Amino acid sequence: MKGNIVKIEEKIHKEKVKSEHLASSTRKKNQVRAIQQNYSDNDNDAKWWRLDNAALLFPAVTSKKVTNVFRLAANLKEPVDKDALQRASDKLFERLPALNVGLRNGLFWSYFEELPYMPQVKEERSYPMQQFKKNRKKHLLRIMYYKNKIILEIFHSIADGVGASKILTYLLIAYFMELGIKPISTDFDLNDFQKEEEIEDSFSKYADLKTFEKRDSEKAYQIKGSPLPYDKLYEYLAFTSISQIKEVAKKYNAGMTEFLIANLMLAIYSEKQVYGDKKPVKINLPIDLRRRFESQTLRNFVSIKYLKMNAIDFEELLIDLKKQIAEISTESCLKSINTNVKIQKVFYVKIVPLVIKNILMRLSYSWFAENSFSCPFSNIGYINLPVEIKDKVKSLEFTNGRNKTNAISVGCIGCNDTLTIGISSKIKEQSIITNFLKRLTSFGIKIELSTNKRV
């Protein structure tokens, strides 16, 4: 009897909360509309934040060809409750107002300005990673859901992959708190204020401007194929077991990243041979600097390294990659930070108007950065979710957005012994992807494939 009464009480309480939220959400929507209409250009009270060193580049080079958007998603075991997700997102952005921002253009630099309304949770209905149009009234991130999936799409100026994975973890914590599950085993508290360490520009903080790096401007082989329209992007998600991949990689005395990169390089190389291109295969590997410099920032803090394919034999290639990755030291990362921050700090660069800066940045990006790698490979690493919500999440997903020259981007993320390899492709041909996945399955690794592509 008691149990039934408790259940009925819970039901009544849930319905009450739902009806309250429905009323409040309509009120909120009306408020948002009213605020958007009355949002004046000269709102001096609005908080603003500087863009970090890496973030300065992205607004300048963003177009429908280069969206600079990436996507993280969490596959839950139960369907997503939209209202709970909206409440969770509202609470999260109240806690982290530096993410609830729009991008504005100043005279010399772009900057973030706090928006007086929260992002609206929507059901996903379009191709992934659409461009964020330059609009100071719009958010630079999207929170969406689709059946069991919570999706976070984010503009690269706001955060990098690891930063975004932290934001997604916080969102999951807030979401499950709304559902009545309170994670204890986490430092994150929704009732805290935003900490300075969370939004700091770690590039400027750790740059000592003493030693500098020479840029690797050697052109790399570019994957060829028939391009899709700009608003379309194929997303292939390969779900595998972390322990299985680690076991196989261990046989070759290598780590998981080296193993995956070696297979990817060989898949690209087999395609390159068909075209008879002489340029080398190079992989762009972002290095997370948070651990190296003990930073806690959610903003960008990565250093880009290029890994070159120097051998055709799989085992030799693994040895060479291990050597190349071992050469990436904290000092070499600091050198690359210094090189980037130095340009930002030059007086003559500072006084150039933003319009001219944007043109120069676009040119230098297309000359030096775009053609210098064949494919980006971002490894977010293993995400440790709080124990209380770990069982509620099946897997996490990570995919990179559209790039101008690189037809294929690869990213991976691990959670609950599931490694998700997210491959985004802007071309119709899929021989490299097939080759890459076939290579992995040839080692006895079980792969489950999910894609938004129609056969």
Place this chain on the structure above:
Amino acid sequence: MENFCNSCNLYVESDRSHCPLCGKCVNEDNLNKARKFNYFPDYKWHKKRKNVATLIVLVSLVLFDLIFCLGEFLFFNQFNIGPYVLVGTAYIYVACILPSLQMWSFSAISFSQVVLTTLLFVFIEFYSNTFGWAINFVIPSFILASSIAIYIVNLSRGYYARSNFYSSLCCVIISSVLFALSLTIFKGVVRIWPTLVSFVVSVVLFITLFVFKRKKIIKGLKKDFNW
């Protein structure tokens, strides 16, 4: 995920009938089932939105035509401007609205616009008996502008688009026909120099395009005509 593709060694989503990578059949039961995709994005929604937009535009243009023509006929008892409006709205729909809704390539748009603008001006000239100005200046300048634009687009892109080649070929054909007509039938009636300029420029650009992209063009032609 129960479906297994033997050729790729992968497990595929259970509601799929074919492997998304190699295209081989992985589940025959799903072939006969109504296709229900449980993954994103919702294609139907996109298609529906596009169709609704096209329909709304078409219906509003037809309504506008009807109102205008009926109004002219009933109130002024004449039908002079009506044909222009009908042809003009048809031109706007085919050359401007339809390409933007269907997201045609740049070359396909310019190709359709060159052809349709030529037809439009020929219609206006012959219908209104104001013969000369369009053939003299408007059509040659259209050909000139579009052939230059196609040339720039063609060379700036890394890949070969068949429509680019065919649209520049179309420019050459129209300009040469126009040039030939101005030398023979319209001799003395129209000015020759604009048609001559458009003819020379379109031919030169076509030849240079062919020189730079000959391999891709020949490959594309082989594909198109099954040589």
